[in-house]
Amino acid sequence: MDVTDTEAERGFRAEARAWLTANVPTDPLPSGDTAEGFRAHLDWERRLFDAGWAVVSWPAAYGGRDASLWEWLIFEEEYYRAGAPQRVTQNGIFLLAPTLFEFGTREQQDTLLPRMAAGQDLWCQGWSEPGAGSDLAAIGSRAVRDEAAGGWRLTGQKTWTTRGAFCTHLFGLFRTDPAAGRHRGLTYFLLDLDSPGVTVRGFDRFDGDEGFAEVFLTDVFVPDSGVLGGVNEGWSVAMATTGSERGLTLRSPGRFLSAADRLVALGREHGGRLTDVVRDRIAGEWMKAQAYQNFTLAQVTDIVEKRSPGARSSLNKVFWSELDISLHETALELLGPAGQWEGPWSRGFQFSLAGPIYAGTNEIQRNIIAERVLGLPRR
Amino acid sequence: MRFAPTTEQLDLRDVVRALWEDRCPPAVIRAAATDPADPSILALYRDFAELGAAGLLIDERAGGLGLDENYLVPVLIEVGRAGVPLPITETIAVAAGIAGAVGLDADLAAGNLRVACDLQVSVPAARAHSADVLLAGGWGGRGEITVLYLAGAQLEAVEAMDPAADLCRIQGAAVLHRVADPVLVEQAWNRGVLGAAAELVGLSRRMLDLTVAYVAERRQFGVPIGSFQAVKHQLASALIAVEFAAPTVARAGAALAAGDEDAGIHACTAKALASDAARQVARAAIQCHGAIAYTTEYDLHLFAKRAWFLAAAWGSAAWHRDRIAGALGLPSSGRGPTQ
Numbered sequence: 001m002d003v004t005d006t007e008a009e010r011g012f013r014a015e016a017r018a019w020l021t022a023n024v025p026t027d028p029l030p031s032g033d034t035a036e037g038f039r040a041h042l043d044w045e046r047r048l049f050d051a052g053w054a055v056v057s058w059p060a061a062y063g064g065r066d067a068s069l070w071e072w073l074i075f076e077e078e079y080y081r082a083g084a085p086q087r088v089t090q091n092g093i094f095l096l097a098p099t100l101f102e103f104g105t106r107e108q109q110d111t112l113l114p115r116m117a118a119g120q121d122l123w124c125q126g127w128s129e130p131g132a133g134s135d136l137a138a139i140g141s142r143a144v145r146d147e148a149a150g151g152w153r154l155t156g157q158k159t160w161t162t163r164g165a166f167c168t169h170l171f172g173l174f175r176t177d178p179a180a181g182r183h184r185g186l187t188y189f190l191l192d193l194d195s196p197g198v199t200v201r202g203f204d205r206f207d208g209d210e211g212f213a214e215v216f217l218t219d220v221f222v223p224d225s226g227v228l229g230g231v232n233e234g235w236s237v238a239m240a241t242t243g244s245e246r247g248l249t250l251r252s253p254g255r256f257l258s259a260a261d262r263l264v265a266l267g268r269e270h271g272g273r274l275t276d277v278v279r280d281r282i283a284g285e286w287m288k289a290q291a292y293q294n295f296t297l298a299q300v301t302d303i304v305e306k307r308s309p310g311a312r313s314s315l316n317k318v319f320w321s322e323l324d325i326s327l328h329e330t331a332l333e334l335l336g337p338a339g340q341w342e343g344p345w346s347r348g349f350q351f352s353l354a355g356p357i358y359a360g361t362n363e364i365q366r367n368i369i370a371e372r373v374l375g376l377p378r379r
Numbered sequence: 380m381r382f383a384p385t386t387e388q389l390d391l392r393d394v395v396r397a398l399w400e401d402r403c404p405p406a407v408i409r410a411a412a413t414d415p416a417d418p419s420i421l422a423l424y425r426d427f428a429e430l431g432a433a434g435l436l437i438d439e440r441a442g443g444l445g446l447d448e449n450y451l452v453p454v455l456i457e458v459g460r461a462g463v464p465l466p467i468t469e470t471i472a473v474a475a476g477i478a479g480a481v482g483l484d485a486d487l488a489a490g491n492l493r494v495a496c497d498l499q500v501s502v503p504a505a506r507a508h509s510a511d512v513l514l515a516g517g518w519g520g521r522g523e524i525t526v527l528y529l530a531g532a533q534l535e536a537v538e539a540m541d542p543a544a545d546l547c548r549i550q551g552a553a554v555l556h557r558v559a560d561p562v563l564v565e566q567a568w569n570r571g572v573l574g575a576a577a578e579l580v581g582l583s584r585r586m587l588d589l590t591v592a593y594v595a596e597r598r599q600f601g602v603p604i605g606s607f608q609a610v611k612h613q614l615a616s617a618l619i620a621v622e623f624a625a626p627t628v629a630r631a632g633a634a635l636a637a638g639d640e641d642a643g644i645h646a647c648t649a650k651a652l653a654s655d656a657a658r659q660v661a662r663a664a665i666q667c668h669g670a671i672a673y674t675t676e677y678d679l680h681l682f683a684k685r686a687w688f689l690a691a692a693w694g695s696a697a698w699h700r701d702r703i704a705g706a707l708g709l710p711s712s713g714r715g716p717t718q
Contacts, residue, residue: 001449001633002381009380070380264707271710279709283700286707287627287648294626297382305383315622318615363612370611374591374618377606 013074020082032088033211038166041088045119055117063117069300077254092116092123096171103229103237126158126172134364137182143174151223157216164213165202168193173234186234190226207350251320253293259327260289281330288323311372314365321355328352392453399461402426405678411464412542415508424465428490436475441484447636452577452629459581462685464543466506468574470494476563481526481556503537507547520568523559527552541684572646575693576628576653582686583621583657586664589679594667610667617663620656627652644706651699654690661686
């Protein structure tokens with residue numbers, strides 16, 4: 001057991017902290033889930049990129065720093081500690097990019113990754129459909145072969161697409177072989193939302209921001225270079241991304257350590273209205289954030305030593321999403337009526353409610369844990 | 380950074396696990412409930428001591444292994460998993476530093492001494508029938524610890540929910556030494572907290588294993604009950620609680636081993652999470668078993684009752700949260716729990 005930074009890691013931490021201290025906007029940006037706020041966030045993303053902090057774990061050739069997983073964790077810890085803005089580019093960087101690194105052709109990697117890192121291409125995830133949520137394999141959107149044009153023609157509808165109205169590109173699953181089994185006939189496509197035949201309609205999320213979109217596709221042409229992984233291999237390619245999404249990369253411990261520290265500070269600030277019950281809850285939330293950190297240290301060690309977490313990434317997803325809600329509920333309980341006013345805690349609370357739903361509902365995660373970690377019978 | 384046990388630590392764990400699998404089946408826990416000083420129970424401790432584990436934390440010059448809490452945690456997880464009816468945390472963890480200060484370390488390392496604890500003084504002590512020495516005082520890592528000799532003392536049994544708890548009120552024990560060194564008193568406390576947390580992780584895993592095996596076998600409505608989501612989700616939630624407590628216990632062990640300034644905070648966190656996890660696992664395990672869990676013929680109750688006992692000992696989850704809240708600077712009404 002060695003939980004101390006090496007000398008190189010200490011240097012990396014100091015450099016990240018110094019840059020963030022000097023550069024993080026002092027006034028919080030407007031919500032990144034509105035058109036105006038999204039633009040403000042993009043400016044921030046580009047500053048991050050110019051300074052080499054947008055994608056620290058990527059190869060330098062694509063705009064990264066070749067940082068180790070430990071350094072990535074350190075960066076995330078410093079990022080949230082500094083109170084830096086949410087990452088509106090995260091669906092590309094954290095969800096699509098790991099899949100591109102694993103399944104993409106050299107050409108796809110060379111073309112797409114640098115533009116993604118620089119915030120030039122902005123990616124949204126096109127998985128859910130009106131009839132395919134938790135039952136993702138029920139996807140009905142079709143892709144039909146256009147041999148003459150050397151590509152595919154996509155038709156269908158995607159929905160609950162996060163920041164879809166502000167993004168330029170979509171990665172998604174489409175059915176290429178309706179005769180094959182539910183999981184077998186799907187293909188993973190990469191497409192430009194400016195393509196003829198695409199209509200995007202933004203709509204409001206729970207918190208009133210236009211953070212969701214429906215994407216309608218009518219005979220949209222995608223060349224063969226827009227297929228990621230093999231034709232009809234989409235399910236297994238996509239499942240590689242879900243591991244990233246559920247686990248570590250979407251929600252690093254730094255995020256919750258900093259939220260827990262802010263909750264403790266709130267408790268001290270409002271000491272006059274702090275009942276022993278709420279005090280007990282704050283301590284409990286703080287401890288859970290430490291537990292998430294400790295779990296992650298063990299998980300990163302496993303990954304570094306080539307022991308794949310596999311279905312255990314579902315443990316992370318349930319834990320962080322439920323921790324995020326209980327942290328915010330505790331803050332609102334402390335604040336009383338003032339907790340209902342527009343502010344970071346009421347905003348954060350509303351945002352946290354989505355956690356147990358997106359990236360595979362927690363009901364699906366608990367099925368996965370029961371069946372693949374505990375080994376309980378499927379039927 | 381590397382946050383995983385070493386091969387050496389895993390090897391030690393495997394040896395200890397194999398010992399208990401061989402020598403401490405549930406029948407031994409039942410025997411201890413009938414007679415906690417049964418020679419077969421005391422013989423079990425000799426087997427454990429022969430591995431050198433009694434002196435795990437004791438200096439090599441006194442015949443110990445000279446190891447640290449990174450080794451202690453996996454060993455005590457196995458003690459918990461087996462529900463070993465002996466005061467092992469008290470003997471090999473709590474007493475190790477105190478024994479060195481009062482010249483009992485060689486006896487302890489040789490496996491010739493077993494230790495019980497009465498931290499709050501005159502509160503019934505657990506496992507006193509199988510102990511030779513009593514440590515009294517030192518609750519919360521403060522005050523002084525009195526070392527008493529149990530031979531010749533009067534032990535009055537106190538009934539407890541856990542039939543193998545062996546709770547006793549003790550009178551007439553002879554005082555051997557007093558230890559007031561605040562470093563040793565705090566270390567003894569932190570190691571007891573850590574040890575109880577580690578045992579709770581082991582107990583939780585044992586209860587989960589029993590339950591997973593049972594619900595995969597037990598059939599109702601023509602299918603294994605483990606195929607129902609209502610059962611799956613309870614057990615998945617229980618597993619999550621254990622899987623997030625366990626690395627926190629390991630982290631507390633590492634912090635104590637490294638002498639970190641905030642080691643006590645890590646120990647509090649570990650005990651609170653391990654206690655809550657064990658309680659959640661016990662509830663889910665009993666519920667998912669159904670009526671068979673509510674018998675004493677079936678073994679689950681042995682582990683559940685031990686888990687509740689340890690969850691309440693060495694500071695309950697609420698006690699440790701109160702302590703953490705204080706450390707975080709959260710003002711209190713001043714009516715916090717005392718035990």
